[in-house]
Amino acid sequence: MQEQTTTQWGADGALEVLTFDLQEETFALEAIMVREILDLLPETIVPGAPSLVGSVVNFRGKIIPIADLRLAFGMPAAEATVDSRIVVIELETESEALQLGIRTDKVHEVATLMRDNSEPAPAVGLRWRRDYVRELVRTQDGVIVLPDLATIFRTFLGAGDAAALSTVH
Template sequence: MTDSLIPWDAEGNLDVLTFDLESETFALEAAQVQEILDLLPETGVPGAHPLVGSVVNFRGKIIPLADLRMAFGMQAAETTLESRIVVIEMAVEGEPIQMGIRADSVHEVAALNRGASEAAPAVGMRWRRDYVRGLVRRPEGVIVLPDLNAIFSSVLGGGVPSMPSITH
């Protein structure tokens, strides 16, 4: 996929919401983010994939709750006072759905710069390369842009259209 498919603005920036999982900082496109919530009561779904093993009641609507730790091979973690649910909207089989994403903590909306971005390296990553749209260097460290479509299509059997990867 080409860089031109990434929704960079005229200055080469992409607005994202940054959040932590373990010691890593991840980012979701701000345009996808609907709301940031304190933790809600969860209902486990018997037989569901561990990535999306429970649901929550969000404003009277039942939405799946995803734990990206499972996709990135991280251990399940106890919730803390900093834990949050980031509610996003994404297209699945052409239909918009809302989904919650667990976060250990949520930081800020930030502008990432295309000049500091690069594709995930072919070697040296502890995660599946196809689960990472790109990496962006910042003074505080590297921010990981997860490829939610690739991650969730492993659960949904390919029902999620692909998003472009970040490359130069």
């Protein structure tokens, strides 16, 4: 089994994140990874690409792969809505800084999560692959999922780059 990425909580036990929805669930990415939040752009399907990153967009003259985390979490595809956005993140790998867009149903806000409210994904009762979830964080509004992007994108990035990604968070 692959080792999961660890969350890099601040010295005060806090973590600044951008929260967003996929279906009925709230997810979060470290705010430091986020480069831009975009309205949906025309996507070009890439024949033969894995469905998780099956399309690209032209963003300011640069081709950026678009990931649909719904597929990683076994959620059904959804039609875009007025609230749908693309969150452009930057991942540091062994070989390069990679920009990647993540399609979301709705982006919420930058929030501060606290380590004291977090716990690892349970061994049972989780409908997703446990290794795709770094931690679950309780908030007054419910539970926020911190996805393990290194594990999710391992196939897309290649094992070496995904392993390097694990050390950057």
